[in-house]
Amino acid sequence: MNATSNEIKADYNFISDALVDIYDQIMRIEESEIRKSRFKDITAKELHLVHTIGLHDLKTTSEVARILRLSKGTLTANLNNLERKGYITRITNQQDRRIINLTLTSKGRLLYRAHYAFHRKLVEQCLKGFDGPAIKKMKQALINVEDFIGEVSTK
Amino acid sequence: MNATSNEIKADYNFISDALVDIYDQIMRIEESEIRKSRFKDITAKELHLVHTIGLHDLKTTSEVARILRLSKGTLTANLNNLERKGYITRITNQQDRRIINLTLTSKGRLLYRAHYAFHRKLVEQCLKGFDGPAIKKMKQALINVEDFIGEVSTK
DNA sequence: TAAAATAGTTTGAGAATCAAACTATTTTAG
């Protein structure tokens, strides 16, 4: 093993260690930022749920439960809270009246956009000073992770 | 706005969207992988705690609680479980007998290394085909995120 | 050396989650 490969190994370790704690901190910051805004009644978990419903408009309760890997009962409880607070609406599907389609209220969409903007700011900060090809590399790294997740999940 | 900046914007959106769900999936995979191994009695949260104690050997209960942002009571409960299952040891500090220093048992270290190896595999997969400078860029992106987190946290 | 401070544990209450039972509706099989 030469100096260069040692250096790369150190970089790998740095990246591996850094990744572990960053997400928790981001979650915490997101919650505290959102609570400083006009959306004071929202927890990190509820924010996550609003994000998912905003990203996948009019999905059914079961589909959202599967996406978030929550039981149907748990999701029902969370939806009750978000409906009461005025962030989401349940729409009974008229073709199949067993089905509920979920959508954001206008208040919910405001929250969604504020949250999305925060994410964009984070990504912009992360890629500050990167040129086009470097950004492409970053994108590739994420695609690699997604592939890895897909492989491990299905094997 | 020209074609290139539109493309960069699309890349930003891709990266922003991809990041949201990846972490949850990784957590879930980590737990399911660990449960297929000889460490069947470990949850994702316990794995996280073992990782933290392994990374910060002999830290006090209060320090670990602060790192993980758990109340002292919650950490005590979690430590009781991990001690009962044989993954950690409480060591009373002989200089100041109020203090408990936390360390992994040999079983705990085995789990820590297995978990760390999984992370390393993930990072290697993520950076597959990247050369030295590209890895440096990746490292820089994470440093940028850490800076951003630091700024937002303290302001 | 008595009071204050500190580290960790215990306690009691509240929130989050799950699986299973349940209700309402639609699809299927005879």
Next chain:
DNA sequence: CTAAAATAGTTTGATTCTCAAACTATTTTA
């Protein structure tokens, strides 16, 4: 056609997780 099976979502009851506050043991301070 219609009775049985299947499906979507809700409710229920139990369990687990978490927190803040009270508490115990120990050390520091005045």
